[in-house]
Amino acid sequence: xxxxxxxxxxxxxxxxxxxxxxxxxxxxxxxxxxxxxxxxxxxxxxxxxxxxxxxxxxxxxxxxxxxxxxxxxxxxxxxxxxxxxxxxxxxxxxxxxxxxxxxxxxxxxxxxxxxxxxxxxxxxxxxxxxxxxxxxxxxxxxxxxxxxxxxxxxxxxxxxxxxxxxxxxxxxxxxxxxxxxxxxxxxxxxxxxxxxxxxxxxxxxxxxxxxxxxxxxxxxxxxxxxxxxxxxxxxxxxxxxxxxxxxxxxxxxxxxxxxxxxxxxxxxxxxxxxxxxxxxxxxxxxxxxxxxxxxxxxxxxxxxxxxxxxxxxxxxxxxxxxxxxxxxxxxxxxxxxxxxxxxxxxxxxxxxxxxxxxxxxxxxxxxxxxxxxxxxxxxxxxxxxxxxxxxxxxxxxxxxxxxxxxxxxxxxxxxxxxxxxxxxxxxxxxxxxxxxxxxxxxxxxxxxxxxxxxxxxxxxxxxxxxxxxxxxxxxxxxxxxxxxxxx
Numbered sequence: 336x337x338x339x340x341x342x343x344x345x346x347x348x349x350x351x352x353x354x355x356x357x358x359x360x361x362x363x364x365x366x367x368x369x370x371x372x373x374x375x376x377x378x379x380x381x382x383x384x385x386x387x388x389x390x391x392x393x394x395x396x397x398x399x400x401x402x403x404x405x406x407x408x409x410x411x412x413x414x415x416x417x418x419x420x421x422x423x424x425x426x427x428x429x430x431x432x433x434x435x436x437x438x439x440x441x442x443x444x445x446x447x448x449x450x451x452x453x454x455x456x457x458x459x460x461x462x463x464x465x466x467x468x469x470x471x472x473x474x475x476x477x478x479x480x481x482x483x484x485x486x487x488x489x490x491x492x493x494x495x496x497x498x499x500x501x502x503x504x505x506x507x508x509x510x511x512x513x514x515x516x517x518x519x520x521x522x523x524x525x526x527x528x529x530x531x532x533x534x535x536x537x538x539x540x541x542x543x544x545x546x547x548x549x550x551x552x553x554x555x556x557x558x559x560x561x562x563x564x565x566x567x568x569x570x571x572x573x574x575x576x577x578x579x580x581x582x583x584x585x586x587x588x589x590x591x592x593x594x595x596x597x598x599x600x601x602x603x604x605x606x607x608x609x610x611x612x613x614x615x616x617x618x619x620x621x622x623x624x625x626x627x628x629x630x631x632x633x634x635x636x637x638x639x640x641x642x643x644x645x646x647x648x649x650x651x652x653x654x655x656x657x658x659x660x661x662x663x664x665x666x667x668x669x670x671x672x673x674x675x676x677x678x679x680x681x682x683x684x685x686x687x688x689x690x691x692x693x694x695x696x697x698x699x700x701x702x703x704x705x706x707x708x709x710x711x712x713x714x715x716x717x718x719x720x721x722x723x724x725x726x727x728x729x730x731x732x733x734x735x736x737x738x739x740x741x742x743x744x745x746x747x748x749x750x751x752x753x754x755x756x757x758x759x760x761x762x763x764x765x766x767x768x769x770x771x772x773x774x775x776x777x778x779x780x781x782x783x784x785x786x787x788x789x790x791x792x793x794x795x796x797x798x799x800x801x802x803x804x805x806x807x808x809x810x811x812x813x814x815x816x817x818x819x820x821x822x
Contacts, residue, residue, distance in 0.1 A: 342376070374459070396472060413472055423461075427455055430453055434451050437450070459499075463502045471492075488515065496590075497586075497598065503584065503621035504621040506599075528593035530783045532585065532589030535581075535583065535586035538582030542582075546575040550568050554572070554722065560734075563749035564748070565731045565735040567749055572721050578770065580602075604778055607778060611675040611713070615676075630654055631651040634650060649670065649677065660821070667725070671716045718732065762808075
Protein backbone atom coordinates (compact mmCIF):
# COMPACT_ATOMS: atom_id res chain seq x y z
CA UNK A 336 0.00 0.00 0.00
CA UNK A 337 1.65 3.18 -1.22
CA UNK A 338 0.95 6.62 0.21
CA UNK A 339 0.13 7.73 -3.33
CA UNK A 340 -2.43 4.97 -3.94
CA UNK A 341 -6.21 4.83 -3.86
CA UNK A 342 -6.07 2.15 -1.16
CA UNK A 343 -4.25 4.54 1.19
CA UNK A 344 -6.84 7.21 0.43
CA UNK A 345 -9.42 4.78 1.85
CA UNK A 346 -7.23 3.35 4.62
CA UNK A 347 -6.22 6.60 6.35
CA UNK A 348 -9.76 8.06 6.82
CA UNK A 349 -10.96 4.76 8.29
CA UNK A 350 -8.06 4.69 10.76
CA UNK A 351 -8.66 8.37 11.57
CA UNK A 352 -12.37 7.86 12.34
CA UNK A 353 -11.86 4.71 14.42
CA UNK A 354 -8.94 6.22 16.30
CA UNK A 355 -10.83 9.29 17.47
CA UNK A 356 -14.13 7.48 18.14
CA UNK A 357 -12.86 4.91 20.64
CA UNK A 358 -11.59 5.63 24.20
CA UNK A 359 -7.93 6.55 24.67
CA UNK A 360 -6.97 3.30 26.39
CA UNK A 361 -7.91 1.27 23.31
CA UNK A 362 -6.39 3.53 20.65
CA UNK A 363 -3.06 1.70 20.65
CA UNK A 364 -4.99 -1.36 19.40
CA UNK A 365 -6.23 0.60 16.38
CA UNK A 366 -2.71 1.83 15.68
CA UNK A 367 -1.20 -1.64 16.04
CA UNK A 368 -3.82 -3.38 13.88
CA UNK A 369 -3.67 -0.68 11.20
CA UNK A 370 0.15 -0.67 11.23
CA UNK A 371 0.40 -4.42 10.82
CA UNK A 372 -2.30 -4.42 8.14
CA UNK A 373 -0.44 -1.63 6.32
CA UNK A 374 2.87 -3.51 6.58
CA UNK A 375 1.32 -6.87 5.61
CA UNK A 376 -0.06 -5.29 2.43
CA UNK A 377 3.50 -5.56 1.09
CA UNK A 378 3.61 -9.26 1.90
CA UNK A 379 2.39 -11.20 4.95
CA UNK A 380 5.80 -12.87 5.24
CA UNK A 381 7.36 -9.53 6.24
CA UNK A 382 5.32 -9.53 9.45
CA UNK A 383 7.46 -12.35 10.87
CA UNK A 384 10.66 -10.27 10.54
CA UNK A 385 9.33 -7.10 12.15
CA UNK A 386 7.57 -9.09 14.88
CA UNK A 387 10.75 -11.05 15.66
CA UNK A 388 12.74 -7.81 15.88
CA UNK A 389 10.09 -6.34 18.16
CA UNK A 390 10.05 -9.33 20.52
CA UNK A 391 13.85 -9.52 20.76
CA UNK A 392 14.35 -5.80 21.50
CA UNK A 393 11.38 -5.63 23.89
CA UNK A 394 12.61 -8.63 25.91
CA UNK A 395 16.24 -7.46 25.90
CA UNK A 396 15.29 -4.03 27.25
CA UNK A 397 13.32 -5.57 30.12
CA UNK A 398 16.20 -7.91 30.94
CA UNK A 399 18.64 -4.99 31.02
CA UNK A 400 16.36 -3.14 33.40
CA UNK A 401 15.89 -6.12 35.75
CA UNK A 402 19.63 -6.61 36.24
CA UNK A 403 20.86 -3.01 36.18
CA UNK A 404 22.81 -3.43 39.45
CA UNK A 405 25.07 -5.94 37.76
CA UNK A 406 26.85 -3.81 35.15
CA UNK A 407 28.22 -6.75 33.17
CA UNK A 408 24.82 -8.38 32.66
CA UNK A 409 23.06 -5.43 30.95
CA UNK A 410 26.07 -4.88 28.69
CA UNK A 411 26.05 -8.53 27.66
CA UNK A 412 22.33 -8.36 26.90
CA UNK A 413 22.85 -5.16 24.90
CA UNK A 414 25.67 -6.65 22.80
CA UNK A 415 23.74 -9.87 22.21
CA UNK A 416 20.46 -8.18 21.24
CA UNK A 417 22.13 -5.58 18.98
CA UNK A 418 24.15 -8.37 17.34
CA UNK A 419 20.95 -10.31 16.63
CA UNK A 420 19.28 -7.22 15.12
CA UNK A 421 22.32 -6.45 12.95
CA UNK A 422 22.48 -10.10 11.90
CA UNK A 423 18.85 -9.98 10.75
CA UNK A 424 19.62 -6.88 8.70
CA UNK A 425 22.83 -8.45 7.33
CA UNK A 426 21.06 -11.68 6.39
CA UNK A 427 18.38 -9.98 4.29
CA UNK A 428 20.30 -7.04 2.91
CA UNK A 429 24.02 -7.81 2.79
CA UNK A 430 24.51 -11.59 2.71
CA UNK A 431 24.61 -11.87 -1.09
CA UNK A 432 26.84 -8.79 -1.39
CA UNK A 433 29.26 -10.27 1.15
CA UNK A 434 29.43 -13.73 -0.41
CA UNK A 435 29.82 -12.36 -3.95
CA UNK A 436 32.71 -10.11 -2.94
CA UNK A 437 34.31 -12.85 -0.83
CA UNK A 438 34.12 -15.21 -3.79
CA UNK A 439 35.67 -12.55 -6.05
CA UNK A 440 38.62 -12.07 -3.65
CA UNK A 441 39.18 -15.82 -3.27
CA UNK A 442 39.12 -16.30 -7.03
CA UNK A 443 41.76 -13.60 -7.40
CA UNK A 444 43.84 -15.62 -4.93
CA UNK A 445 43.43 -18.68 -7.21
CA UNK A 446 40.97 -20.31 -4.84
CA UNK A 447 38.10 -21.44 -7.11
CA UNK A 448 34.80 -20.95 -5.31
CA UNK A 449 31.36 -19.98 -6.52
CA UNK A 450 29.35 -17.42 -4.52
CA UNK A 451 26.50 -18.82 -2.48
CA UNK A 452 23.54 -16.47 -2.77
CA UNK A 453 20.01 -16.48 -1.39
CA UNK A 454 16.86 -15.44 -3.24
CA UNK A 455 15.31 -13.36 -0.50
CA UNK A 456 13.00 -10.39 -0.86
CA UNK A 457 14.19 -7.43 1.20
CA UNK A 458 11.58 -6.66 3.89
CA UNK A 459 10.19 -3.16 3.39
CA UNK A 460 11.71 -0.61 5.75
CA UNK A 461 14.02 -3.08 7.50
CA UNK A 462 16.95 -0.62 7.61
CA UNK A 463 14.74 1.96 9.28
CA UNK A 464 13.16 -0.17 12.00
CA UNK A 465 16.36 -2.08 12.77
CA UNK A 466 18.17 1.19 13.42
CA UNK A 467 15.23 2.30 15.54
CA UNK A 468 15.41 -0.84 17.70
CA UNK A 469 19.18 -0.39 18.12
CA UNK A 470 18.78 3.20 19.30
CA UNK A 471 16.06 2.10 21.73
CA UNK A 472 18.25 -0.64 23.20
CA UNK A 473 21.26 1.66 23.56
CA UNK A 474 19.15 4.39 25.16
CA UNK A 475 17.71 1.91 27.67
CA UNK A 476 21.21 0.66 28.48
CA UNK A 477 22.46 4.22 28.99
CA UNK A 478 19.52 4.97 31.26
CA UNK A 479 18.22 7.73 29.00
CA UNK A 480 14.78 6.10 28.78
CA UNK A 481 12.96 3.41 30.70
CA UNK A 482 12.26 0.05 29.18
CA UNK A 483 8.71 -0.02 27.84
CA UNK A 484 6.60 -2.53 29.80
CA UNK A 485 3.54 -2.54 27.55
CA UNK A 486 4.33 -4.83 24.62
CA UNK A 487 1.44 -3.47 22.55
CA UNK A 488 2.65 0.12 22.89
CA UNK A 489 6.19 -0.92 22.06
CA UNK A 490 4.99 -2.86 19.00
CA UNK A 491 3.26 0.32 17.79
CA UNK A 492 6.48 2.27 18.36
CA UNK A 493 8.36 -0.09 16.01
CA UNK A 494 5.66 -0.57 13.37
CA UNK A 495 3.73 2.75 13.36
CA UNK A 496 2.49 2.81 9.76
CA UNK A 497 3.32 6.41 8.71
CA UNK A 498 7.04 5.92 9.35
CA UNK A 499 7.66 2.17 9.07
CA UNK A 500 8.65 2.17 5.38
CA UNK A 501 10.95 5.19 5.12
CA UNK A 502 11.23 6.71 8.55
CA UNK A 503 11.84 9.08 10.18
CA UNK A 504 13.94 6.87 12.47
CA UNK A 505 12.17 7.75 15.72
CA UNK A 506 13.79 7.73 19.15
CA UNK A 507 11.96 6.09 22.02
CA UNK A 508 12.23 9.22 24.17
CA UNK A 509 10.08 11.14 21.67
CA UNK A 510 7.50 8.68 20.33
CA UNK A 511 6.81 6.33 23.26
CA UNK A 512 5.55 9.07 25.65
CA UNK A 513 3.14 10.25 22.93
CA UNK A 514 1.66 6.76 22.65
CA UNK A 515 0.90 6.86 26.39
CA UNK A 516 -0.42 10.43 26.48
CA UNK A 517 -4.16 11.02 26.49
CA UNK A 518 -4.75 12.75 23.17
CA UNK A 519 -7.70 14.98 22.38
CA UNK A 520 -8.69 15.88 18.85
CA UNK A 521 -7.43 19.30 17.81
CA UNK A 522 -8.78 20.80 14.61
CA UNK A 523 -5.74 23.02 13.99
CA UNK A 524 -3.36 20.07 14.30
CA UNK A 525 -5.42 17.91 11.95
CA UNK A 526 -5.75 20.80 9.49
CA UNK A 527 -1.98 21.35 9.56
CA UNK A 528 -1.43 17.63 8.97
CA UNK A 529 -3.67 17.60 5.89
CA UNK A 530 -1.92 20.66 4.43
CA UNK A 531 1.48 19.08 5.06
CA UNK A 532 0.29 15.93 3.29
CA UNK A 533 -0.89 18.02 0.33
CA UNK A 534 2.54 19.62 0.04
CA UNK A 535 4.12 16.17 0.24
CA UNK A 536 1.88 14.92 -2.57
CA UNK A 537 2.83 17.95 -4.65
CA UNK A 538 6.52 17.15 -4.25
CA UNK A 539 6.05 13.47 -5.01
CA UNK A 540 3.42 13.48 -7.77
CA UNK A 541 4.33 16.68 -9.58
CA UNK A 542 8.08 17.11 -9.11
CA UNK A 543 9.58 13.71 -8.29
CA UNK A 544 7.45 11.66 -10.68
CA UNK A 545 7.60 14.33 -13.37
CA UNK A 546 11.39 14.57 -13.30
CA UNK A 547 11.81 10.78 -13.05
CA UNK A 548 10.75 10.50 -16.71
CA UNK A 549 13.88 12.39 -17.85
CA UNK A 550 16.18 10.88 -15.23
CA UNK A 551 15.20 7.30 -16.07
CA UNK A 552 15.37 8.04 -19.79
CA UNK A 553 19.03 8.96 -19.47
CA UNK A 554 20.32 6.81 -16.61
CA UNK A 555 18.60 3.65 -17.82
CA UNK A 556 20.33 3.94 -21.20
CA UNK A 557 23.54 5.87 -20.54
CA UNK A 558 25.53 4.83 -23.68
CA UNK A 559 22.99 6.72 -25.79
CA UNK A 560 23.67 10.03 -24.06
CA UNK A 561 26.59 12.36 -23.58
CA UNK A 562 27.34 16.00 -22.85
CA UNK A 563 24.89 18.29 -21.08
CA UNK A 564 22.19 15.57 -21.09
CA UNK A 565 24.15 13.76 -18.37
CA UNK A 566 24.52 16.95 -16.31
CA UNK A 567 20.86 17.89 -16.64
CA UNK A 568 19.70 14.36 -15.78
CA UNK A 569 21.91 14.45 -12.66
CA UNK A 570 20.50 17.83 -11.66
CA UNK A 571 16.97 16.54 -12.21
CA UNK A 572 17.80 13.47 -10.12
CA UNK A 573 18.97 15.67 -7.23
CA UNK A 574 15.58 17.41 -7.24
CA UNK A 575 13.70 14.16 -7.85
CA UNK A 576 15.32 12.34 -4.94
CA UNK A 577 14.79 15.24 -2.57
CA UNK A 578 11.13 15.65 -3.53
CA UNK A 579 10.50 11.91 -3.50
CA UNK A 580 11.98 11.35 -0.03
CA UNK A 581 10.91 14.60 1.61
CA UNK A 582 7.50 14.25 -0.04
CA UNK A 583 7.11 10.86 1.61
CA UNK A 584 8.23 12.36 4.92
CA UNK A 585 5.70 15.19 4.67
CA UNK A 586 2.91 12.69 4.01
CA UNK A 587 4.13 10.55 6.93
CA UNK A 588 4.33 13.50 9.31
CA UNK A 589 0.94 14.74 8.16
CA UNK A 590 -0.67 11.30 8.56
CA UNK A 591 0.69 11.03 12.09
CA UNK A 592 -0.30 14.60 12.96
CA UNK A 593 -3.99 14.06 12.16
CA UNK A 594 -3.79 11.25 14.76
CA UNK A 595 -2.33 13.68 17.30
CA UNK A 596 1.24 12.31 17.01
CA UNK A 597 4.30 14.39 16.12
CA UNK A 598 7.13 12.70 14.26
CA UNK A 599 10.65 14.03 13.75
CA UNK A 600 11.30 16.59 11.03
CA UNK A 601 13.57 14.89 8.52
CA UNK A 602 14.40 17.68 6.06
CA UNK A 603 15.11 21.39 6.35
CA UNK A 604 15.80 22.95 2.94
CA UNK A 605 18.95 20.85 2.35
CA UNK A 606 19.87 22.42 -0.98
CA UNK A 607 20.30 25.76 0.76
CA UNK A 608 23.10 24.29 2.88
CA UNK A 609 26.29 26.35 2.92
CA UNK A 610 28.59 23.37 3.55
CA UNK A 611 28.51 19.58 3.43
CA UNK A 612 28.31 19.50 7.22
CA UNK A 613 25.37 21.88 7.04
CA UNK A 614 23.81 19.68 4.33
CA UNK A 615 23.85 16.67 6.64
CA UNK A 616 22.20 18.77 9.33
CA UNK A 617 19.33 19.31 6.88
CA UNK A 618 19.12 16.06 4.85
CA UNK A 619 17.65 12.85 6.33
CA UNK A 620 18.09 14.38 9.77
CA UNK A 621 16.91 11.32 11.68
CA UNK A 622 19.61 9.14 10.03
CA UNK A 623 22.42 11.69 10.28
CA UNK A 624 21.65 12.34 13.97
CA UNK A 625 21.46 8.55 14.55
CA UNK A 626 24.89 8.06 12.98
CA UNK A 627 26.26 10.95 15.05
CA UNK A 628 24.90 9.65 18.37
CA UNK A 629 25.50 5.89 17.94
CA UNK A 630 28.54 5.71 15.63
CA UNK A 631 30.50 8.98 15.42
CA UNK A 632 30.44 10.04 19.10
CA UNK A 633 31.13 6.52 20.50
CA UNK A 634 34.15 6.35 18.16
CA UNK A 635 35.48 9.49 19.83
CA UNK A 636 33.94 12.19 17.64
CA UNK A 637 36.14 15.28 17.50
CA UNK A 638 37.58 14.74 20.97
CA UNK A 639 40.59 12.93 19.52
CA UNK A 640 43.60 13.76 17.36
CA UNK A 641 43.20 15.06 13.80
CA UNK A 642 43.96 11.75 12.11
CA UNK A 643 41.62 9.81 14.39
CA UNK A 644 38.95 12.49 13.93
CA UNK A 645 39.21 12.16 10.14
CA UNK A 646 38.97 8.37 10.48
CA UNK A 647 35.84 8.73 12.64
CA UNK A 648 34.21 10.91 10.01
CA UNK A 649 35.10 8.51 7.21
CA UNK A 650 33.90 5.41 9.11
CA UNK A 651 30.60 7.12 9.88
CA UNK A 652 29.98 8.07 6.27
CA UNK A 653 31.03 4.69 4.90
CA UNK A 654 28.44 3.13 7.23
CA UNK A 655 25.94 5.69 5.95
CA UNK A 656 26.67 4.58 2.39
CA UNK A 657 26.42 0.90 3.29
CA UNK A 658 23.12 1.54 5.12
CA UNK A 659 21.66 2.80 1.86
CA UNK A 660 22.42 -0.36 -0.05
CA UNK A 661 24.60 -3.39 -0.60
CA UNK A 662 26.62 -1.89 -3.44
CA UNK A 663 30.05 -0.33 -3.88
CA UNK A 664 28.30 2.65 -5.47
CA UNK A 665 26.67 3.55 -2.17
CA UNK A 666 29.85 2.92 -0.21
CA UNK A 667 31.80 5.20 -2.53
CA UNK A 668 29.01 7.80 -2.29
CA UNK A 669 29.35 7.72 1.50
CA UNK A 670 33.15 7.91 1.23
CA UNK A 671 32.90 10.98 -1.03
CA UNK A 672 30.78 12.78 1.58
CA UNK A 673 33.22 11.72 4.27
CA UNK A 674 36.10 13.16 2.23
CA UNK A 675 34.11 16.37 1.70
CA UNK A 676 33.72 16.86 5.44
CA UNK A 677 37.35 16.08 6.20
CA UNK A 678 38.53 18.61 3.59
CA UNK A 679 36.04 21.20 4.82
CA UNK A 680 37.66 21.09 8.23
CA UNK A 681 40.78 22.74 6.79
CA UNK A 682 38.97 25.85 5.53
CA UNK A 683 39.06 28.81 7.95
CA UNK A 684 35.57 30.12 7.17
CA UNK A 685 34.02 27.11 8.94
CA UNK A 686 35.57 28.11 12.25
CA UNK A 687 33.32 29.87 14.78
CA UNK A 688 36.07 32.46 15.25
CA UNK A 689 36.26 33.15 11.52
CA UNK A 690 35.29 36.69 10.46
CA UNK A 691 33.01 35.07 7.87
CA UNK A 692 30.95 33.59 10.73
CA UNK A 693 31.06 36.60 13.05
CA UNK A 694 30.30 39.27 10.44
CA UNK A 695 26.77 39.02 9.02
CA UNK A 696 27.63 40.85 5.81
CA UNK A 697 30.68 38.70 5.07
CA UNK A 698 28.70 35.57 5.92
CA UNK A 699 25.91 36.64 3.56
CA UNK A 700 28.37 37.24 0.71
CA UNK A 701 30.13 33.96 1.40
CA UNK A 702 26.83 32.08 1.13
CA UNK A 703 26.51 33.22 -2.49
CA UNK A 704 29.58 31.09 -3.18
CA UNK A 705 29.25 28.22 -0.71
CA UNK A 706 25.57 27.36 -1.30
CA UNK A 707 25.90 26.77 -5.08
CA UNK A 708 29.27 25.05 -4.53
CA UNK A 709 27.77 22.72 -1.91
CA UNK A 710 24.91 21.88 -4.24
CA UNK A 711 27.34 21.06 -7.07
CA UNK A 712 29.40 18.83 -4.76
CA UNK A 713 26.25 17.03 -3.60
CA UNK A 714 25.14 16.56 -7.22
CA UNK A 715 28.55 15.12 -8.10
CA UNK A 716 28.14 12.51 -5.35
CA UNK A 717 24.57 11.75 -6.50
CA UNK A 718 26.02 10.36 -9.73
CA UNK A 719 27.35 7.35 -7.80
CA UNK A 720 24.06 7.09 -5.91
CA UNK A 721 21.94 6.94 -9.08
CA UNK A 722 24.16 4.97 -11.47
CA UNK A 723 23.46 1.24 -11.47
CA UNK A 724 27.16 0.31 -11.48
CA UNK A 725 30.55 1.89 -10.91
CA UNK A 726 31.22 1.63 -14.64
CA UNK A 727 28.10 3.66 -15.42
CA UNK A 728 29.04 6.30 -12.86
CA UNK A 729 32.47 6.73 -14.44
CA UNK A 730 30.85 6.86 -17.89
CA UNK A 731 28.85 9.88 -16.71
CA UNK A 732 31.98 11.58 -15.36
CA UNK A 733 33.93 10.86 -18.52
CA UNK A 734 31.28 12.06 -20.99
CA UNK A 735 29.39 14.85 -19.23
CA UNK A 736 31.54 17.62 -20.75
CA UNK A 737 31.83 16.14 -24.24
CA UNK A 738 31.36 18.95 -26.78
CA UNK A 739 31.35 21.76 -24.23
CA UNK A 740 33.77 23.82 -26.33
CA UNK A 741 30.82 24.62 -28.62
CA UNK A 742 28.33 25.69 -26.00
CA UNK A 743 25.33 26.30 -28.29
CA UNK A 744 25.69 22.87 -29.91
CA UNK A 745 26.36 21.41 -26.46
CA UNK A 746 22.97 22.64 -25.21
CA UNK A 747 21.09 21.89 -28.45
CA UNK A 748 22.31 18.29 -28.43
CA UNK A 749 20.96 17.92 -24.92
CA UNK A 750 17.52 19.14 -26.00
CA UNK A 751 17.51 16.77 -28.99
CA UNK A 752 18.77 13.75 -27.02
CA UNK A 753 16.26 14.17 -24.20
CA UNK A 754 13.38 15.35 -26.36
CA UNK A 755 13.12 18.61 -24.43
CA UNK A 756 11.35 21.61 -25.85
CA UNK A 757 10.98 25.10 -24.39
CA UNK A 758 7.48 24.16 -23.22
CA UNK A 759 8.84 21.05 -21.49
CA UNK A 760 11.41 23.12 -19.63
CA UNK A 761 8.78 25.64 -18.47
CA UNK A 762 6.48 22.77 -17.51
CA UNK A 763 9.18 21.35 -15.20
CA UNK A 764 10.83 24.57 -14.05
CA UNK A 765 7.68 26.24 -12.68
CA UNK A 766 7.12 23.56 -9.98
CA UNK A 767 10.86 23.64 -9.19
CA UNK A 768 10.62 27.43 -8.76
CA UNK A 769 7.68 26.97 -6.39
CA UNK A 770 9.73 24.44 -4.40
CA UNK A 771 12.64 26.89 -4.30
CA UNK A 772 10.41 29.69 -2.95
CA UNK A 773 8.84 27.38 -0.34
CA UNK A 774 12.20 26.10 0.94
CA UNK A 775 13.75 29.57 0.99
CA UNK A 776 10.79 30.93 2.96
CA UNK A 777 10.84 27.95 5.32
CA UNK A 778 14.30 28.99 6.54
CA UNK A 779 12.67 31.91 8.34
CA UNK A 780 9.11 30.81 9.03
CA UNK A 781 6.72 27.85 9.00
CA UNK A 782 5.14 28.34 5.57
CA UNK A 783 2.00 26.31 6.29
CA UNK A 784 1.30 28.16 9.53
CA UNK A 785 2.03 31.49 7.80
CA UNK A 786 -0.48 30.77 5.02
CA UNK A 787 -3.06 29.33 7.45
CA UNK A 788 -3.15 32.63 9.34
CA UNK A 789 -4.00 34.62 6.23
CA UNK A 790 -7.55 35.65 5.45
CA UNK A 791 -9.95 33.32 3.70
CA UNK A 792 -9.70 35.04 0.30
CA UNK A 793 -5.88 34.73 0.39
CA UNK A 794 -5.25 31.24 1.76
CA UNK A 795 -7.97 29.33 -0.12
CA UNK A 796 -6.81 30.39 -3.60
CA UNK A 797 -3.35 29.10 -2.59
CA UNK A 798 -4.82 25.75 -1.47
CA UNK A 799 -6.84 25.43 -4.67
CA UNK A 800 -3.79 26.36 -6.77
CA UNK A 801 -1.70 23.58 -5.17
CA UNK A 802 -4.50 21.03 -5.65
CA UNK A 803 -4.88 22.04 -9.29
CA UNK A 804 -1.13 21.63 -9.81
CA UNK A 805 -1.30 18.12 -8.35
CA UNK A 806 -4.26 17.23 -10.58
CA UNK A 807 -2.86 18.80 -13.76
CA UNK A 808 0.83 17.91 -13.50
CA UNK A 809 0.73 14.42 -11.97
CA UNK A 810 0.45 11.23 -13.99
CA UNK A 811 -3.15 10.04 -13.88
CA UNK A 812 -3.76 6.54 -12.57
CA UNK A 813 -0.06 5.92 -11.97
CA UNK A 814 1.12 4.84 -8.51
CA UNK A 815 4.91 4.90 -8.42
CA UNK A 816 7.01 3.61 -5.55
CA UNK A 817 9.14 5.89 -3.41
CA UNK A 818 12.88 5.65 -4.04
CA UNK A 819 13.90 5.11 -0.40
CA UNK A 820 11.64 2.05 -0.10
CA UNK A 821 14.52 0.01 -1.50
CA UNK A 822 16.66 0.89 1.52
